[in-house]
Amino acid sequence: MSTSQRIRRSLAGLAxxxxxxxxxxxxxxxxxxxxVPPTGMICSTGTVSGTTRTFDxxxxxxxxxxxxxxxxxxxxxxxxxxxxxSPGPVLCATQGQTVVVTLHNNLPEAxxxxxxxxxxxxxxxGGSPGLLTTEAAPGGDVSYTFTAxxxxxxxxxxxxxxxxxxxxxxxxxxxxxxxxxxxYAYGDASTQFAPAREYLLLLSDIDSDLHHAVExxxxxxxxxxxxxxxxxxxxxFPDTIQDNGSALLPNQPYGALVRLQPNTAADNRPxxxxxxxxxxxxxxxxxxxxxxxxxxxxxRLVASTEHFGETIGAGQTEDFLLRWDDxxxxxxxxxxxxxxxxxxxxxFFKDGNTWYSGSPYLGYKGTLPVGTTSQNACGEWxxxxxxxxxxxxxNYDQGFxxxxxxxxxDPAGGCFGSPxxxxxxxxxxxSGSVASLGQSDDVYYQINPRTTTRPTATTAGQTSITVASxxxxxxxxxxxxxxxxxxxxxxxxxxxxxxxxxxxxxxxSAASHTSGAVVTALATDWYGGFGGVPAGSTNLKVIYEGRxxxxxxxxxxxxxxxxxxxxxxKICNWSLGCSTATSPGWTALTGPPTQPQGVGSTDVSSTxxxxxxxxxxxxxxxxxxxxRVLVHTQRYTAPAPATFATWGDLMKIVYDAP
Amino acid sequence: MRTSVHRGAxxxxxxxxxxxxxxxxxxxxxxxxxxxxxxxxxxxxxGGLVPIWGFGTPTTPGDCSTxxxxxxxxxxxxxxxxxxxxxxxxALPAGHTVSFEIPGVAFNPGPTDxxxxxxxSRTFTxxxxxxxxxxxxxxxxxxxxxxxxxxxxRTTTPNQAYASATTAYDVESVLVLTAIDxxxxxxxxxxxxxxxxxxxWLINGRSYPDVPAITAATGQRVLLRYLNAGYDNTSxxxxxxxxxxxARDAGVLTNQIxxxxxxxxxxxxxxxxxxxxxxxxxxxxxFALFNRQLHVTSGxxxxxxxxxxxxxxxxxx
Numbered sequence: 019m020s021t022s023q024r025i026r027r028s029l030a031g032l033a034x035x036x037x038x039x040x041x042x043x044x045x046x047x048x049x050x051x052x053x054v055p056p057t058g059m060i061c062s063t064g065t066v067s068g069t070t071r072t073f074d075x076x077x078x079x080x081x082x083x084x085x086x087x088x089x090x091x092x093x094x095x096x097x098x099x100x101x102x103x104s105p106g107p108v109l110c111a112t113q114g115q116t117v118v119v120t121l122h123n124n125l126p127e128a129x130x131x132x133x134x135x136x137x138x139x140x141x142x143x144g145g146s147p148g149l150l151t152t153e154a155a156p157g158g159d160v161s162y163t164f165t166a167x168x169x170x171x172x173x174x175x176x177x178x179x180x181x182x183x184x185x186x187x188x189x190x191x192x193x194x195x196x197x198x199x200x201x202y203a204y205g206d207a208s209t210q211f212a213p214a215r216e217y218l219l220l221l222s223d224i225d226s227d228l229h230h231a232v233e234x235x236x237x238x239x240x241x242x243x244x245x246x247x248x249x250x251x252x253x254x255f256p257d258t259i260q261d262n263g264s265a266l267l268p269n270q271p272y273g274a275l276v277r278l279q280p281n282t283a284a285d286n287r288p289x290x291x292x293x294x295x296x297x298x299x300x301x302x303x304x305x306x307x308x309x310x311x312x313x314x315x316x317x318r319l320v321a322s323t324e325h326f327g328e329t330i331g332a333g334q335t336e337d338f339l340l341r342w343d344d345x346x347x348x349x350x351x352x353x354x355x356x357x358x359x360x361x362x363x364x365x366f367f368k369d370g371n372t373w374y375s376g377s378p379y380l381g382y383k384g385t386l387p388v389g390t391t392s393q394n395a396c397g398e399w400x401x402x403x404x405x406x407x408x409x410x411x412x413n414y415d416q417g418f419x420x421x422x423x424x425x426x427x428d429p430a431g432g433c434f435g436s437p438x439x440x441x442x443x444x445x446x447x448x449s450g451s452v453a454s455l456g457q458s459d460d461v462y463y464q465i466n467p468r469t470t471t472r473p474t475a476t477t478a479g480q481t482s483i484t485v486a487s488x489x490x491x492x493x494x495x496x497x498x499x500x501x502x503x504x505x506x507x508x509x510x511x512x513x514x515x516x517x518x519x520x521x522x523x524x525x526x527s528a529a530s531h532t533s534g535a536v537v538t539a540l541a542t543d544w545y546g547g548f549g550g551v552p553a554g555s556t557n558l559k560v561i562y563e564g565r566x567x568x569x570x571x572x573x574x575x576x577x578x579x580x581x582x583x584x585x586x587x588k589i590c591n592w593s594l595g596c597s598t599a600t601s602p603g604w605t606a607l608t609g610p611p612t613q614p615q616g617v618g619s620t621d622v623s624s625t626x627x628x629x630x631x632x633x634x635x636x637x638x639x640x641x642x643x644x645x646r647v648l649v650h651t652q653r654y655t656a657p658a659p660a661t662f663a664t665w666g667d668l669m670k671i672v673y674d675a676p
Numbered sequence: 677m678r679t680s681v682h683r684g685a686x687x688x689x690x691x692x693x694x695x696x697x698x699x700x701x702x703x704x705x706x707x708x709x710x711x712x713x714x715x716x717x718x719x720x721x722x723g724g725l726v727p728i729w730g731f732g733t734p735t736t737p738g739d740c741s742t743x744x745x746x747x748x749x750x751x752x753x754x755x756x757x758x759x760x761x762x763x764x765x766x767a768l769p770a771g772h773t774v775s776f777e778i779p780g781v782a783f784n785p786g787p788t789d790x791x792x793x794x795x796x797s798r799t800f801t802x803x804x805x806x807x808x809x810x811x812x813x814x815x816x817x818x819x820x821x822x823x824x825x826x827x828x829x830r831t832t833t834p835n836q837a838y839a840s841a842t843t844a845y846d847v848e849s850v851l852v853l854t855a856i857d858x859x860x861x862x863x864x865x866x867x868x869x870x871x872x873x874x875x876x877w878l879i880n881g882r883s884y885p886d887v888p889a890i891t892a893a894t895g896q897r898v899l900l901r902y903l904n905a906g907y908d909n910t911s912x913x914x915x916x917x918x919x920x921x922x923a924r925d926a927g928v929l930t931n932q933i934x935x936x937x938x939x940x941x942x943x944x945x946x947x948x949x950x951x952x953x954x955x956x957x958x959x960x961x962x963f964a965l966f967n968r969q970l971h972v973t974s975g976x977x978x979x980x981x982x983x984x985x986x987x988x989x990x991x992x993x
Contacts, residue, residue, distance in 0.1 A: 127981070132958065135936040137917050139955030149985070150915065150966075151958040177958070181970040181982040231980075239977045240970075241875045298970040300909055300939060318918060321931035331911035331939035333968030 056261035056554070056676045057275045059218040059292065061110035061193065062097065070116040071166075073109050074098035075131075077154075077176075077188060078124040079233075082270050084247055085257050086413045090226050091233035092269075093125060093186040095174075103271050104252040105220055105296065106190025109174065111166040113197050113205070119174075120161040123154035130154065131162060132177035133192065134333060135317045140164040150177035169196035169204045170317025171292040171335040173220075181240050186232060187252075189296035191220055194317070203290050203337055204319055211339065215289035217276050219403070221330065221421060222249045223297035223410070245299065248410035248421035250274040255404070255411070255422035261676070274423040276403060280344035280380070280430040288341035295330040301410065302329045307401035307425055310338035327406055342427050350379050351457065363387060373400040373424070381429030395552055395675040396433030401425040432557060434672045435645070437546030443599035443648070444468055444492050444543035448570065448663055455546055455669040458563055458623070462665040466570040467539040476501065476531040484516050485537055495600025498523060498540040498652070500659045501531045505540065524654055540659070541652035543599035545590070546669040548645040551636050554676040558632035560607055560647050562587050563623035563668040570663045575619050582616030583653035583662050587626065590646035591634045604648050605629065617651070621667055632673065645671055704757030707802075710737055713774045713790075713811060713823055714767045716745025718856075721876060721883040721974040721984055726861045729768055729821035731809075740767035747881040748852040748905060749825025752809065754802040756831050762809070763797040766790035768818075771865075775813045778827060779943060780805070780926050789813075802829040804838050805926025806850075806901040806945040814864075816907075820857075820872070821864050824905040826850050829926075837899055837947055838928045842920075845899035845949055847892040853940065853987065854878045855906040855971070874907070877971035877986035884972075884985035889962060893993045898950045900965075904940040910987075913937040913968040916957050919948035937968055952991060962992025 054060050064073040075095045080102030082090050095106030098120070111117045123129050130153040133140055142152030145160030154160040176188035196205040203209040223245040231238035250258045251272035258274040260266060278289055291310065295301055309324040314337040322339075330336050347353050359378060367374070367390050375394040376384030382397040394400075404411050404422030413419030440452040440463065448464035455463050468490035476483060483506075491497070493513035499506050505526045510518030522528035551558075566583040567575035587607050590596035594603035606613055607626035615622070628635055637644035647669060653662045712732050717725040730745025754760045766774040774790040776798055783798040790796035810824035828850065830837075837843035855874035860867045879887045892898045900919060904910050918934045924946050940946050950963075957963045966972055967987035974984025 132915060134913050134915055135918070137953055137955075139953075140916070140958050141956070142958075147960045149959065149961070150964050179981050180966075181973050181986075184970060235980060237978055237980050240973055240982050241873060241977050298968075300911060300969070315933055316918065316936040318934035320933050329909075329939070331909070331937055331968070332970070333911055333913045333937035334935075334939070 054262045057217075057273055057277050058214065058262070059193075059216045060108060060262055060272060062107035063110055069114070070118060071111045072118040072120070073107070074120045074122075075106065076122045076124055077129045078102060080104065080269050082252060083257070083267060084254050084413055085419055086416065088226065088414070090224060090247065091229045093183060093188050093232075095121070095131070095188060095190055098122060102269050104187050104269055105222065105272070106174070106188070108191045108193060108218060108272075110193045110195065112195045113166055113169050115166045116163065117166050118161060118163045120159065121154055122159050123156055126156055128153040128155050128178050129183060129188065130160065130177040131174050133162070133164065133172065133174050135170070135172040135335070136164050136167050138165045138167050148178055150180070153178050166194045168317055169194045169202075170314060171294060171337050172317050173294045173296050173333070173335060175296055182228075182232070184296065185225065185228060185240075185243070185298060187222070187224075189222065191218055191292070191294055193292070201287075204314060206319060209313055209319075209339075210287055211290035212285065212287040215278065216292075217274075217289060218251065218272070218292045218294070219274055219303075219423070220251050220272075221293065221295045221297055221301050221303070221405070222252070223247070223299050224249065226414075243298075245297075245410075246414045248297075248405060248412070250421055250423050254413050255419045258423040275426060276340070276423065277426045277428060278340065278342045279428045279432070280342045282430060288339040291338040291340055292335065293330055293338065294335045295332055298332050299407075299410075300329050300331045301421065302327055302406045303403070304406040305340070305401070305403045305425060307399070307427065308340065308342060310340050313337050313339055344380065344430060348379055350377070350382060351459075380427065381434060395550070396435060397429060398433065398675075399427040401427070428675070432672050432674045433555070434670055435548045435551060437548055437647070437669050439547035440544060441547065442490060442544045444490065444497070444539055444541060445664070446490055452546060455666055458621075458668040460667065462564070462667055465542045465544050465664045465666070467542050467662070469536055469538045472501065472531065472533065472535045472537060475533040476535065478521065478528040478530050481521065482516060482518055486515070488513055488515050491539055492543065492599045494598045497600065498654070499537050500526075500540055500654070501535050501537055502529065503658055504529050504531070505654060505659065538661070540654050541599075541650055542664045543648060543650050544664075545596075545646045545648040548647070548671050549643055551643045551645055551671070551673060552675045553633070553636060553638070553643070555632055555636060555673040556676075557672075557674045558628045558635065558645075559625055559672040560587065560589060560628060561623070561625045561668065561670040561672065562647065562649060562666070563621050564617065564649065564664065564666040565619055565621045566617050566651060566653070567619055567663045567665055568660065570661055575665065578618040578662065581653065581655040581660060582618045583651045583664070584614035585617045586614040586650045587624070588648040588650065589628055589635050590648070592637050592641060593634065596646060596648070599648070599650065605635075623668070647671070704755070704759070707754050707758045707760045709752055709760065709762045710734060710765070711749065711762060712740035712743035712765045712767050714740055714743050714745045715769060718745075718747040718822065718881060720856070720858070721878075721886060726856060726858050728861060729818060729823050729864070731764075731823060731825050734765075738765070740765050743767070745822065746825070747822045747878070748854065749809070749823070751825065751850060752827040754827070754829050756802055756804045756829055758802045758829075759799065760802050761797055761799040763795055764790055764811075765795040766792055768792065772818070773813050774811045774818070774823075776809070777812050778807050778809045780807055803926065804829050804831045805923065806837075806903060806947055807926055808903045808905055808943065808945055810905065817864050817869070819905065820860060820907065822854070824852070824854070826852055826901070826903050828901065838923060840922070840928050842932065843899070843922050843928065843947065843949065844897060846896040847890065847898045848901065849890045849898060850880070850901045850903070851989070852880050852903045853906050853910050854881065855908075875976065876974055877967055879987055879989050883974050884988035887989045890989060890991040891993065892952045892991060894952050894954050896952050898952060898991060900948045900950060902938075902940045902946045902948065904942050904944055907942055908969070909939050909941045911937055911939045911968045912987075913964075913966055914950065915959070915964045916955065917950050917953045917963055919950045921946060921948045923947040950991065952993065957992070959990070962990035965989050965991065
């Protein structure tokens with residue numbers, strides 16, 4: 019292994035260990051011309067003119083990287099004028115379209131493309147007749163035209179010297195979508211799937227000795243073929259679980275991580291897994307966690323059957339629907355497992371690395387042994403999907419590797435997080451802790467408005483006052499306090515004990531107050547801090563549930579039916595700063611429900627989708643992965659301000675981790 | 677046990693019905709087939725001969741010196757309902773017992789093996805389908821040497837493979853798939869099978885271009901009777917058309933599948949029907965049917981590109 023390879027691989031390991039799945043936009047160099055989702059099948063759509071779809075391909079040589087640090091010489095089809103990639107681009111067309119595939123041959127020998135499973139005439143122009151189809155000479159061109167036939171999953175591959183050229187990697191996927199819609203696998207209603215969960219697993223096998231012989235022009239005995247690498251989408255495990263377009267694998271743009279969420283009543287559509295075997299070996303493929311339901315072979319529907327293992331023959335395609343129904347709804351509080359969990363110390367973690375969350379419950383994280391690195395984002399589950407010919411679940415005979423990937427089951431609705439820290443930007447802790455915000459369980463995190471006293475008497479016209487302590491009052495920005503029934507606005511001296519104030523605010527009247535009068539903030543301001551949210555997370559939502567009580571002492575919550583405290587929940591935009599309650603970074607969540615909202619002595623639960631891109635709210639650098647959510651509650655109605663305390667029951671974030 | 681006259685008469689009646697074939701087709705007959713298991717040679721693609729053990733039909737009944745080994749063995753045919761007796765004479769080198777078997781066929785009770793120089797007869801009532809007959813002796817060495825062949829049991833309905841009308845065809849093609857490792861064939865008794873490595877991939881004992889094309893006109897239904905007499909599960913790709921897989925191991929499928937690449941397990945048979953497409957095939961030679969495990973080479977590979985064409989055949993008009 020060269021030094022540069024070693025460095026590259028250790029970087030890969032580092033990225034994995036940190037769970038830092040690189041955002042595509044910043045690092046993806048060239049494998050894809052447009053931004054692509056991190057997982058799922060990536061269609062190349064070609065250029066469309068009327069009902070004709072044209073793909074321009076180049077057959078050329080390049081290299082791929084394997085997880086053991088090797089670099090393997092490959093031949094592949096790549097987009098004309100684009101970057102070398104292995105396998106060839108996923109050609110997507112719609113049933114009935116005229117498909118034109120042009121091929122320029124940059125290989126040192128004649129090559130061609132076969133379209134197995136296309137039963138209409140594939141008309142060739144240019145090139146010259148070969149044994150199986152029309153070929154392009156070295157440096158030459160050929161183009162193939164056909165009408166995209168019945169919907170389904172197909173392959174395309176070399177039709178020239180196939181024992182050498184297909185083994186060298188000249189293959190790819192051809193997807194024909196039905197007229198019924200892109201979210202149907204076939205022209206049959208039973209084949210509808212969730213478009214965000216369309217996956218392709220293209221299997222291949224590589225004898226690196228043959229590839230080396232081809233690279234250096236040496237002879238090679240194909241009778242001695244011994245495959246050493248077994249790939250899904252051109253990558254070997256664990257590279258298979260890297261994102262689409264990962265900069266770590268510039269010539270292997272297609273990831274193979276399969277992600278699911280439990281089906282819900284609102285979205286009952288399964289995932290679609292298209293499988294193609296472009297290798298020369300029949301591969302027995304085996305999902306863990308749930309059976310897959312085979313619906314088709316070679317682009318034709320079959321009587322569907324469920325499988326926990328299915329052999330995909332060389333050159334075959336098979337389509338599967340996969341769903342996750344959380345049948346048992348295990349939950350540590352509502353529906354605990356009927357058996358004791360093993361002590362975490364008795365659970366074996368290979369090499370100090372795991373994808374296990376530490377908890378058997380979907381969506382929960384638990385304790386892991388000290389020194390264990392977990393790749394788990396938010397209590398999701400991971401299952402292997404792999405070739406059960408276990409010699410293929412290796413990289414050059416070292417396991418695990420090769421023809422394997424992971425099935426990742428995310429919690430229903432996405433990942434969620436509970437606050438792990440809390441901070442009072444304005445207020446005094448009455449009782450409870452941040453842990454009280456973890457569940458909706460009538461255990462509350464209780465905050466009173468901050469109070470202090472005036473050491474001296476106050477006149478009605480006085481605009482500079484001293485207070486016994488500024489602790490717990492906002493340190494910047496204007497805010498309101500009250501003394502007796504008068505509201506004052508603090509406009510200067512924040513953070514000190516000498517304040518500049520405006521008198522008689524919010525409809526109250528300036529008045530004199532006796533020495534020792536209590537100064538009470540009109541609002542409570544506090545935030546919950548979340549950690550471990552991966553960069554690139556999407557679909558970020560904030561959930562807050564709480565109430566306000568009419569007293570600042572005791573454990574009961576007297577009813578508030580009028581003059582409801584006004585609650586505004588905000589999220590920190592890190593680029594603008596959130597150090598104090600009035601910092602500009604605190605971004606009010608936009609409704610529905612609209613804010614502020616009056617919240618009395620009954621719990622009110624609200625869910626907001628954050629405004630704009632979630633990336634603004636996910637910290638970076640020393641705040642990496644952090645999110646802060648602030649609750650601002652203010653109560654005042656002239657002429658008689660009333661006391662209140664804020665009781666938080668649940669604070670939570672939900673997001674789709676990358 | 678005492679048997680009443682009445683019950684005895686009933687038994688005789690059943691026996692009579694069976695003997696005269698009245699319980700099945702009126703055309704059922706008694707068929708006698710004689711085979712010899714003999715050493716011989718077979719031509720290799722690219723030239724040369726390889727020693728084989730194969731089945732042959734003696735031209736003089738009972739005299740295996742008049743039989744020559746075939747790769748595959750002679751194609752046997754019968755009609756559904758026929759009572760077939762196959763007599764196999766063992767003319768292999770001394771020390772090898774022939775154990776005659778036809779997976780999927782239930783023989784009448786009787787001896788299973790023919791010792792060296794002896795014969796064994798197996799009798800059965802033929803059911804429609806494609807069957808592989810073989811000798812299972814020497815733990816697979818005899819099959820690897822070539823002791824296998826096709827038995828076709830046809831229905832009484834012309835051009836229909838099974839009772840189901842979905843199995844009607846115009847053209848029949850029998851494809852016996854085998855592989856050869858010449859090094860094994862040169863020393864079948866002593867060769868270490870751990871080192872077995874086939875280098876020839878054959879259809880009916882030949883590889884392309886020696887294997888004759890399947891000739892059928894546009895729109896005709898071609899019945900492909902696959903028999904995998906080789907040692908690995910073989911995936912065959914058909915270019916330019918799907919084939920309807922109608923039966924496996926002589927059993928009609930309840931759920932037929934339409935495949936462009938079909939895997940025929942080692943030792944299995946499959947029947948598939950291709951309707952010859954109206955379009956132009958991708959190749960000037962026709963619609964290719966080839967071994968997708970890329971066993972499309974023949975013999976020693978000494979060049980920078982593969983040599984030979986292996987398991988490949990074309991369908992054309």
